[in-house]
Amino acid sequence: MKERQFLRMQNLPQLIKGVQLSFLILCISSISLFAQQDKTITGKVTSETGETLPGVTVMVKGTTTGTVTNMDGNYTLKVSESVAALTFSYVGMLSQEVAIGNQTSIDVVMKEDIQGLEEVVVVGYGIQKKLNLTGAVEQVTSETLENRPVSNVQQAIQGVLPSMNFSVGNTGGEPGSSMAMSIRGVGSLDGTDAPYILVDGVPVSNINDINPADIESISVLKDAASAAIYGARAAYGVVLITTKGGKEGVHVSYSNVFTYSAPLKLPEMMNSLEFANYFNKAGLNDGDSAPVFPEEVMGRIEQYMKDPSSINGTFPEPGNPDRWGAYMTANANTNWFDVFYKDWTPRQTHTVSVSGKKDKIDYYVSGGYYDEKGLLKYGDDEYKRYTMNSKVSSDVNSFLSLRANVKYTRGVTDRPSYDRYLFYHNIARRWPTNPLYTPDGDYHPSSEIPFLLSGRSKSTSDNFQISTGAVLEPIKDWKINFDYNWTVESNIGNNHDGSVILHGPEGITYSGRTNTSYSASASKKTYSSPNIYSSYEKEFDSGHTFKVLTGFQQELEQYEWLYASKQGLITDEVPSISTATSEQDDVGDSKWHWATRGFFGRLNYNFEEKYLLEVNARYDGSSKFPGDERWGLFPSVSVGYNLAREDFxxxxxxxxxKIRGSWGALGNQLGNKNEYLYLYVPTIPVHTNNWWIMGDSRPNYASLPGLISPTLTWAKVKTKNVGVDWGIFNNRLTGSLDVFERYTSDLPGPAEALPGVLGTSVPKINNTELQTNGFELVIGWEDKINDFSYHAKATLSNAKTKVAKYRNPTGILNTYYEGQELGEIWGYVTEGIAQDDSDFDNWYDQSKLSGQEWRAGDIMYQNLNDDDVIDWGDNTVSNPGDKKIIGNSTPQYQYTISAGANWQGVDFSMLWTGVAKRDLWITGPYFWGGTGGVWQSAGFKTHLDYWSEDNPDAYYPRPYLTNGGKNQQTQTRYLQNGAYVRLKNIQVGYTLPKKFVQKLKLSKVRFYVTGENLLTITDLIDTFDPETTGGSWGAGKIYPLQKSVAFGMNVSF
Structure with missing residues (x-):
């Protein structure tokens, strides 16, 4: 060490001399540079066709000095003599670098960026240039989907594709939950209008089994012309997902997202004193002789509110000292939504992939892990997903290529066994006076927490998919494809309801559950499909291009389900069927299958990408129909005309x-509902555990089969579509407009009623028709200024469905009727809230709505049919009494606004989604508060704005607990505005400079922070979120959606 220091000291004089020399050279160079003269460069920029190009960015290479061309394509730029080159860049054109030398005038001819014009879109059994599409197709790429803090594919594409409609189901925002999907509005009356989903050409039943990070692109085939090639299963559109493949070289990438989520919307409960006063007031309005909360309890509530440490939250129940008091005998102050839901919960996603392409082999292999913790504080809920995706293809020789895709997904759901839908229902009617703990420190029995902790419900689903194929090319441009797809989906579930020990005063314990139980289920679904199709494409020098495709497809799907349950477990430590002691088992099973065969063909023609034609035909057979009705021919045709390509x-x-038009017809197999699986075969219902005892057991039994319709056959879906696509200012401003009509006929509906002596119901027949009309508008702008690029996009879509034909001879409003627009809300027109009892003396007779006394604070309804009586008439279209159509619950004018920018590695993007018009009629305690008696009512802060003499301008009428129905008639005053706009996603990221990354032997490193559902603007009453107004037990009684903030990283090697 000392020797090295000595050597460095010896070299110090030489080092100082070197620094002095360097400084001298720098000074001389600076003087020389200062002495240099500037010069002015001028020129004109044009396209290959001679058109001048305004707005071209002209930059001094390696600097931020530059200018843009004017409207005539001319530019002027003052530069230093030392400048070596200029760069020219323009959206839609290839960037150019031009050496200056001694030139002072530089004209540049820019060439089109062919890649943009050659952009391809995945369609049925192939790809097409976007420029040549004639059907209604939209596509989103991986760039749009990347880095969203979402749990599944549905959430990633919600709001991105204007034709896609999503609705939150009864599971709400539960870990692992899915949404219902449709394309272009409602297509059926029974929910069988879901799109046909394929991943790499293989059908999937759950789109959320796919890791979003594996997706390369998603195409949506919206009209019959584009979807007809898929035939029997594509009546309501097709979603084509293409996963990533190998690219030149070897690439390794890793990405992660760490997300922190919080409930998006939770009701704000009244405190105990507000709640007690509200219930007492409502009870007295019902005519109760005694208040719900007696004076003594009210005093305890007030004392607890002032100082919780001065008094217990509950005391032994009067009349039953072995139990702790609850509800109207308790005096705590508990916000049960705060008790049961966490303030935030974590999620994490990890994906690793290896891909490459060398010589004649390309491959892509990835593994993904997703872990979502739920919001429940007690009895934690969780969902995990494991994914594996493997794709390999090889060009064996000049005429043969082989491929194999293997995908595997495992989903694991773990939650409390306590009925979750009942749990959401119970939170709403949980009284704040109930305490969380007893004075002894145990969970209070009314909290239901012991039930949440007493057992688990677990479900494990496995989806294994293999797809193999070969492409034979006997001669140039003639390809023959052989595919075989095989999928196995299995699910194993179990549910353990364990023993529950509840605690009373003085150390007393008692059982909260009569019988412990264990149930198990197992299901397996297999799908196989061989395909063979051949295509030939020929492009002539004269500009004519033809492509012909013909093929055959066969499908077979088989399903089997087994179930067993038994009560009386010996121990909760080893829950199983064999450790249960009850003599009676509850067992059952189910099985079904279906098959299709189809022959298909497609002809594409274009002349100089100017005149475009596509013809499709599919001849399909389905096992669901009788032999004479089994087969159907479904044709389609579409044309396009690119006017901008004309010389004139x-x-x-x-x-x-480009102007497009299409017409097509598709067959609908009526979905996979059990009632539609064997339409022409009488089925015998088999039941277990009959109600009566024979010998020592309850026997299984069978009932007589119902009648069948021997002529029930395909529903027909015919679609017309007219569209226009445009690209302006060198494709910086792009857009499309589609207007469509979908007419569905021969849907199953009710047949003519027969006399009751028939002894069974009348089978359905093909007699129902629907008509859907709508439009989709997309406008986008993309540009670049120097090294700053930006883009913006807006979409607007709408679809309305009317019942064109339905058997309802009386026109009763309780079911569908001809001319009905789906989503219609019939109700009364509200005059207002009566301010005095005398207001009803000179008002119309409302006694048919309620025989109770009408008083100040009650609703006054308008008389629309001038008969002096407020009623519903015959409750028919022709005589609805004083009812009328007051709104429509179908979301109308759905829109999105997105924008983004990128500057020197810093990127920003945001996505807003919304619905411009939607009416909602919301019922139940979440909205009304007092309804259905003391045990079915709720108390939220919003309910405090009720009418009284001191609050005459209140929102709500006089509160009731049991007699409130008269004020809760469907009416205009409480019709909710369900329109909203939501900041669906906002993201800021930074990509490290390449020079720095390459030193680390990496190809790309990006960090980002992103948020989801961070802001919602709506006029909807504060209790509800506009996307979760449903629920199995009533409106709002549902697992909340979440807002989230996430941090992520992408690393590529």
Missing amino acids: FNVEQIDIL
Whole structure:
């Protein structure tokens, strides 16, 4: 060490001399540079066709000095003599670098970026250039889906594809939950209008089994012309997902997202004193002789509110000292939503992939892990997903290529066994006076927490998919494809309801559950499909291009389900069927299958990408129909005309102006509901555990089969679509407009009623028709200024469905009727809230709505049919009494606004989604508070704005607990505005400079922070979120959606 220091000291004089020399050279160079003269460069920028290009960015290479061309394509730029080159860049054109040398005038001819014009879109059994599409197709790429803090594919594409409609189901925002999907509005009356989903050409039943990070692109085939090639299962559109593949070289990437989620919307409960006063007031309005909360309890509540440490929250129940008091005998102050839901919960996602392409082999292999913790504080809920995706393809020789795809997904759900839908229902009617703990420190029995902790419900699903294929090319451009797809989906579930020990005063314990139990289920679904199809494409020098595709597909799906349950477990430590002691088992099973065969063909023609034609036909057979009705032919045709390609079209600013039109027909198999699986075969219902005892057991039994319709056959879905696509200012301004009509006929509906002596119901027949009309508008802008690029996009779509035909001879409003627009809300027109009892003396007779006394604070309804009586008439279209159509619950004018920018590695993006018009009629205690008696009512802060003499301008009428129905008639005053706009996603990221990354032997490193559902603007009453107004037990009684903030990283090697 000392020797090295000595050597460095010896070299110090030489080092100082070197620094002095360097400084001298720097000074001389600076003087020389200062002495240099500037010069002015001028020029003109044009396209290959001679058109001048305004707005071209002209930059001094390696600096931020530059200018842009004017409207005539001219530019002027003052530069130093030392500048070596200029760069020219323009959206839609290839960037160029031009050496200056001694030139002072530089004209540049820019070439089109062919890649943009050659952009391809995945369609049925192949790809097409976007420029040549004639059907209604939209596509989103991985760039749009990446880095969203979402749990599944549905959440990633919600709001991104304007034609897709999503609705939150009864599971709400539970870990692992899914949403219902449809394309272009409602297509059926029984929910069988879901799109056909394929991943790499293989059908999937759950789109959320796919890791979003594996997706390369998603195409949506919206009209019959584009979907017809898939035939029997594509009546309501097709979603085509293509996963990533190998690219030149070897690439390794890793990405992660760490997310922190919080409930998006929870009701704000009244405190105990507000709640007690509210219930007492409502009870007295019902005519109760005694208050719900007696004076003594009210005093305890007030004392607890002032000082919780001065008094217990509960005392032994009067009349039953072995139990702790609850509800109207307790005096705590508990916010049960705060008790049961966490303030925030974590999620994490990890994906690793290896891909590459060398010589004749390309491959992509990835593994994904997703872990979502739920919001429940007690009895933690969780969902985990494991994914594996493997794709390999090889060009064996010049005429043969092989491929194999293997995908595997495991989903594991773990939650409390306590009925979760009942749990959401019970939170709403949990009284704040109930304490969380007893004075002894145990969970209070009314909290239901012991039940949440007493057992688990677990479900494990496995989805294994293999797809193999070969492509034979006997001669150039003639390809023959052989595919075989095989999928196995299995699910194993179990539910353990364990023993529950509840605690009373003085150390007393008692059982909270009569019988412990264990149930198990197992299901397996297998799908197989061989395909063979051949295509030939020929492009002639004269500009004519033909492509012909023909093929055959066969499908077989089989399903089997087993179930067993038994009560009386010997121990909760080893819950199983064999450790249960009850003599009676509850067992059952189910099985079904279906099959299809189809022959299909497609012809594509274009002339110079100017005149476009596509013809499709599919001849399908389905096992669901009888032999004479089994087969159907479903044709489609679409045409396109790119006016901007005509020689006479001299509008320089317009690059693309394509007009499209299509018509097509598709068959609908009526879905996979059990009632539609064996339409022509009498089925015998088999039941277990009959109600009567024979010998020592309750026997299984069978009932007579119902009648069948021997002529029930395909529903027909016919679609018309007219569209226009445009690209302006060198495709910086792009967009499309589609207007469509979908007419569905021969849907199953009620047949003519027969006399009751028949002894069974009349089978359905093909007699129902629906008509859907709508439009989709997309407008986008993309540009670049120097090294700053930005983009913006807006979409607007709408679809309305009417019942064109339905058997309802009386026109009763309780079911569908001809001319009905789906989502219609019939109700009364509200005059207002009566301010005095005498207001009803000279008002119309409302006694048919309620025989109770009408008083100040009650609702006054308008008389629309001038008969002096407020009623519903015959409750028919022709005589609805004083009812009328007051709104529609179908979301109307759904829109999105997105924007983003990128500057020197810093990127920003945001996505807003919304619904411009929607009416909601919301019922139940979440909305009304007092309804259904003391045990079915709720008390939220919003309910405190009720009518009284001191609050005459209140929102709510006089509160009741049991007689409130008269004020809760469907009416205009309380019809909710369900329109909203939501900041669906906002993201800021930074990509490290390449020079720095390459030193680390990496190809890309990006960090980002992103938020989901962070802001919602709506006029909807504060209790509800606009996307979760449903629930199995009533409106709002549902697992909350979440807002989230996430931090992520992408690393590529």
